[in-house]
Each structure stands twice: as C-alpha cells, then as structure tokens.
Amino acid sequence: MVIIPKNIQELVSYKPGKPVSQIIEELSLKEWAILWNNENNLGPSPKALERIQQTLNNSHLYPDPAATQLCAMIAERNDCTPDFVTVDNGSESVFDCLFRAFFEKGDELLTCDGTFVAVYIWAKSNKTECQRIPLARGYQFDIDRLVDAVTRNTKAIYVANPNNPTGAMISQAQLEHLIDSVPKDVLIIIDEAYYEYAHAITEEYPDSFKMRQPNVITLRTFSKAYGIAGIRVGYALGDPSLIEAIRKVRMTFAPSNIAQAAAIGALEDEHHVKKAVTLNKTALQQFYNAFHEAELEYVPSYGNFVMLDLGTEDVAKKFTEQMLQKGVFLRHLRAFGLPHCVRISTGTPEENELLVRSID
Ligand SMILES: Cc1ncc(COP(=O)(O)O)c(C=O)c1O
Numbered sequence: 001m002v003i004i005p006k007n008i009q010e011l012v013s014y015k016p017g018k019p020v021s022q023i024i025e026e027l028s029l030k031e032w033a034i035l036w037n038n039e040n041n042l043g044p045s046p047k048a049l050e051r052i053q054q055t056l057n058n059s060h061l062y063p064d065p066a067a068t069q070l071c072a073m074i075a076e077r078n079d080c081t082p083d084f085v086t087v088d089n090g091s092e093s094v095f096d097c098l099f100r101a102f103f104e105k106g107d108e109l110l111t112c113d114g115t116f117v118a119v120y121i122w123a124k125s126n127k128t129e130c131q132r133i134p135l136a137r138g139y140q141f142d143i144d145r146l147v148d149a150v151t152r153n154t155k156a157i158y159v160a161n162p163n164n165p166t167g168a169m170i171s172q173a174q175l176e177h178l179i180d181s182v183p184k185d186v187l188i189i190i191d192e193a194y195y196e197y198a199h200a201i202t203e204e205y206p207d208s209f210k211m212r213q214p215n216v217i218t219l220r221t222f223s224k225a226y227g228i229a230g231i232r233v234g235y236a237l238g239d240p241s242l243i244e245a246i247r248k249v250r251m252t253f254a255p256s257n258i259a260q261a262a263a264i265g266a267l268e269d270e271h272h273v274k275k276a277v278t279l280n281k282t283a284l285q286q287f288y289n290a291f292h293e294a295e296l297e298y299v300p301s302y303g304n305f306v307m308l309d310l311g312t313e314d315v316a317k318k319f320t321e322q323m324l325q326k327g328v329f330l331r332h333l334r335a336f337g338l339p340h341c342v343r344i345s346t347g348t349p350e351e352n353e354l355l356v357r358s359i360d
Helices: 020-026 046-056 068-077 091-102 118-125 143-149 172-181 195-201 240-249 257-268 270-293 313-325 349-359
Strands: 085-088 108-112 129-133 154-160 187-191 216-221 234-238 297-299 305-309 341-345
Touching: 046 257, 068 085, 068 234, 068 257, 085 091, 085 240, 091 118, 091 154, 091 187, 091 216, 091 234, 091 240, 108 118, 108 143, 118 129, 129 143, 143 154, 143 172, 172 187, 195 270, 234 240, 257 270, 270 297, 270 305, 270 349, 313 341
Parallel strands: 108 129, 108 154, 154 187, 187 216
Antiparallel strands: 085 234, 216 234, 297 305, 305 341
16 A cells, blocks of 8 residues: 655645536526635736737747746846746745745644644645744734744745735835844745735835845736736746756756746736726725624724624534625635634625625
C-alpha cells in the first residue's frame, strides 16, 4: 500500500459546497448578491477579453515561459527592471514556489492567526511548521509579537496587507519596524493581494516593494481589482536574487498564453481598475452606514470586503443563513478561525444595494 505522508493525511481536500445556481433554485431567490469570495463583480476589462480573443488562435503554441511582455509591463509600472518580477498561476502559485525555493528541513514559517487560511495549508503540504501568534486588538497583525517570536528556525514571516479576512492594514511605520527588527536572513513575505483597493482608500497605504529591501518578497495578483480571478495570474516583486530562486522552481509554462494575454489587457485598462476601486470605496461607505444603523460591529477595511464581529459563533451562523435567505451570499469565518465573524465582499451597485436592504 502506498503510504500517504502524515502531513498530507492530516489535510482535508477542498470540499465544494452546493453550486450557486442550485442554491438560487432551491431558495427560489428572485435577486442575489454574490459577496463571499472577494472577487471583482464588475467582471474583467473588455481589453482583457479582447487580448484573450486574439490569443485563442495560438492555443496550439506553448506560452512564453519568461512571460516577457507581461513582466516588462509589471516592471515598468513598479519602476524597476523585469529581473525584479516573476509571474505565475495566481499569487497562490508564487507562494507555493517560495517553499521549494527557500525552505529547508526544519525551517519554519511565522505568521498570525486569522489571516489568509491557504497559507497554513500550503505550509503543511510543504512539510513546513507554521508558528502562529494571536492577532492584536482591532484584528491587527501583532508586529511586536511577531518580532519577538522569531527564532533560529524562522525562515520566513508572512503578513497580508491588508489582511484577509479582517481588512486591517499594517502602517508604513509598523512595516518598517518589522523589517528593521528581524535578521536579514529571514524572508519577509508581504501579500498585497488588495494593493489597488488599499491604495485608493488611503495614501498612507505602504507599498512594500518601494522599500527595496533584500529580504522582502511582495505578492500581488490580477484576481482582485483587475477582475480576472478565474484566469489565474499573480506575481512577485523582490530582489533579483530572490526572484531568480523562485524562477528556478516554477512550472515552465505558467501562466498560460491566454492568462498572460488577459493580464496584459487588464494592465492596459487603467480605467477599468479605477472604476473598480472607486465603486469599492463607495460600497464600503454604504456598508458602514448600514452597519452603524443596525449597530453591527465591523473592522474598517482596506480591501474589497469588510468583516463583521457578531460576538458569537451562533449569531454569526444565523446571520449568514438569514442573509442567504434574502439572496446575499457571504462568508462565515469559522474556517478562518474567527467563528464569531463574517466577511462580506463589495459587489456591483445592485448587489451592494441588496446587502444594505437586507441588513435593515
Ligand atoms: C490575501 C490573499 N492572498 C492571496 C490570494 C489568492 O490570490 P490569487 O488568486 O492570485 O491566487 C487571496 C485570495 O483571496 C487573498 O485574499
């Protein structure tokens, strides 16, 4: 019998729930708002679709393994040369490469509870011990405790800025404190999946790549503000020595030529991103007003979602069920270790309006 390693035995594979269409039918919903996955419900940019269309005829060809044009465009927008950039099938794939590129037996990943759950799973599946410390008050990353928790075994620290699912932001001062306080041989992974949204919400949002630190990897994605989550493109920015190590372990032909084309089209359409981030800001304000009126406790967000603290798991579960009955799909955060909380993404103006109406 083939022995499945213990770390894999302990993991649970993704178990899909009922498809949205089935839920809509079963509940006889007349209207709905899909606000549970932090997607950009405006959809992809027409320019991305156009680029995909043009690429389809070349589907028999392998993609450019170096994603030359896409990396050059990302580099230009980040004021660097392409050797500071690598792309892959979503930032989760880049993350997965980090384990192969940098971790050796016994190396540990340090992060907090209540962050992007996939990180804990990737660590375990890569036989890496993940040390977790509690979040600080206000659902913030506890930078001081993170610094104190570094040991000789700490290979990397992961923080998401803003954090998913809490929406909290790490300030420039906190980020500098983290970078200055840990040994330079500790890799600091800063996940900026919601970069474009955060940037539009406050000028104080720190761009970790601008700090040009030799031990910092910045992760970004086309899945959120760029609206092509289903096509899977993400990237890392960092010192060329780190980027070169990641390139060595990545799959040769990722992302696909369709994905590269879509990302190029998405980057060309600044107007579409602007529309998405502007709509998000309006939606967050609408949500906050509704939460105030309903006396619901929320964490101010720097992403395209907001977290409600409902006090107990029971209330959070009931709230999720009641909202679903009204057509609002949102995320109960039990799997994120925050069973008393729910996360609601922003959506189209119609979806946002349905959320607000359903809260009353
Ligand atoms: C913090 C964070 N990082 C990474 C991802 C995954 O991004 P991608 O679609 O690029 O793999 C998500 C998706 O929700 C996220 O919230």
